[in-house]
Amino acid sequence: MIDASPTAPAPSRTRLIATDGVAKRYGAVQALDGVTVTIDERATGLLGANGAGKSTLMKALLGLVTPDVGTVEVLGIDAALHPGEIRRRLGYMPELDCLPLDMTARDLVVHMAELRGLPRRAAVLRASEVLFQVGLEEERSRLIRTFSTGMKQRTKLAQAIVHGPELVVLDEPTNGLDPSGRDEMLSLVRRLSSDLGIAVLLSSHVLEDVTRTCDAVVVLRDGRLVTSGRIDEMGGLMGEGVLVRGSGDLDAFAAILTARGLVADRRDGGVAVRGGAGEDELLDAVRDAAAEAGIGLRELRPAGRTLEDALVDALE
C-alpha cells in the first residue's frame, strides 16, 4: 500500500491536463485515436456524441484506463505512474447510478471523504459544508433511496468535492434531470469554477450545458480530437449583429431600422441587422422596429458564426 506522503511531482500551477497521442482500443472499437490536447482553463467542456470517446478519455485522466499509446498528465502528474495520487486530488462524478441506496447522503459523503484520506472529524465537517453548498443540508439524514433524480445528482456532486479537489471531473451531470433540475445543476457547476475555485472538466453531449458552464471546449468524434479552444474565440456572439426572421413586411422593418441609423440588409429570408452602441441597444432597436412595422418575430439569432456553427463545421 502506498503512503499518503507525496510520491509524485508537484502539480503544475497552470496546466491542468495534457495528453499526448493517447489511443485506446477495446477489441474492434477504437475508443481513442491519437488524442493530443492541453487544458488550462478553469472550466472546460468535453463535447461529443455518445461513443465519441469522452468517458474513455475521462477514465484515462483518472488512471482507471491505461492507454495503449500516449501519455496523460493531470495536475502535472503522470497518470500511468501515479494514478492513485491523481485520484486523491481529483473529484469524480460518474454518469451512471452509483449511490448506495441504503445510506444517508451525509454518511455517504463522510465515507467518501475518509476514502480520500480525510480524518473522521474533518470528513464530518466537510460533509456538512458541501451538502450545504449543493442545497442538501435539510435532506442530509434521509436515505438516498428516497431522493429524486436531482437530489441524487447533487449528492454525487457533493461527494466529488468533499475533499477539496483541485480539479473535478463531471460526467454528464444533467443526465435525467427535468428542466428546473438541469438549470440548478448547471448553476452549481458554474459556481464550482467561478466561486469555489475548483477547476471543472464537464462531459456532455448537450452544447448548451457546455456554453453555460465552461470557458473552453474540447470536441471529440469517433475517438479523435476535432477541435478545442476558448468558447468566446470559437464563435462570435453579437459581433456581427443579429439575423431576424419573421412574418409581415420585412422590407418596412428593414427601412425603419435603417432610419434609426442601423445597417439592415435582407439575407437568408430575413433581415441582418448590425450597428448601434452595443448589444442591448441593438436588441432594443430590433424590438421597437418590429413593433412599429407590425411583424411577428420567429427567430432572432447572432448573424455571425456561432459556436454551434463552428462545431457543426468541425464535425462535418
Place this chain on the structure above:
Amino acid sequence: MSVDAEIRDVRYSRYEGERRSRLAGVVSLARWGALRSLGARRGWKAKAVPITLTLLAIAPAIIVLGVRALFAEQSAIDLSDALPYSDYQAIIGVVILLFAAVTTPELLCPDRRDGTLALYFSTAVSRREYLAGRVLGAVVPLLLVTLVPLLVLFAGIMVFEEHPLGYLQDRWAELPRILAGGLILAAFYGLVGLAVASLTGRRAFAVGGYLLLLVAPSVVGGMLGEALGDDADWTQLLQLSVLPINFAASLFPDAEVPNSSWAWAAVYALVVGAAVITLLRRYGRGSDT
C-alpha cells in the same frame, strides 16, 4: 445565547488539513461495511436479526453463569466442566451459520446492485484494498458470535471461582485456543460468505447460495457416513457447515473430534483457499496502485 453556543462558517473552503494513508481508507471500508451488515443507521428490522442471533450465541454462557449465580452454594455443577469450550461453538453452530448468512452478503451485494464500485474505484482505493476492507468488515462482526461468547464464558467462570487469579493461571492456555477458534470460524464463514456474495448482486441469491454450498455437502457427507459405517470418519470432512467448528474443537486437548487436526486443517485450507481465489478473480483485476 448560552456560552456553549457556536457560530459555524459553512462556506466551502479548500481542505488543507491532514490526509491519512490509504490504510485508513481500508479501515473506513471495513467500518462502514460492518455497520451496514449489523443494520446500524437502518430500520429496526435490519438490526433485529443480527442482534437476536448475537444474543442467542451468548445465551448458553449466560445460562450456565446464571445458574451458578442463582444457586451458588446449592449447585453441584462444576462450571469449568459444565460447558467445555471445545463444545461451545458446536452448540451454537446453527446460530453462527445464520449470522454469517445474514451479514456477509450485505458487504458486497449492495455495492454491485447499486453500482457503488465505480464510485469507490474513482478514489485512490484499489480493488484489493476494497476487498481487504470488506473481508475485515465481514470477519470482525462474526467475532461477536464466534469469539465473544467464549470470552464471556471464560470471564464469567473466572469471576465465580473462589480464586479467580488461580483459575487464570491454571487455564491460561485455553485463551489462545479460544482466540484461534474464534478467528478460524470467523475467517471461514466470512470468506466463504463473501465469495458467494461476490457472484451476485442479489442478497437473497447470496444467502440461498451460501446455505446451499455449506449444507448440501454436509447432507451428502452425513449420508455417506451412515452408509459406510463407523470406519468412515473421513466423510465428516465433507460436512462443510461444521468443518471450522470441528477444526477449532480439535485444538482443545479434551475434545473428541474424529480425524486429526491436520486433516481438518487441510480441508479448511482448501475451502478457504477456494474462497480467496474466487474473491481475487472477481475483484483482483485492475490497477492496484
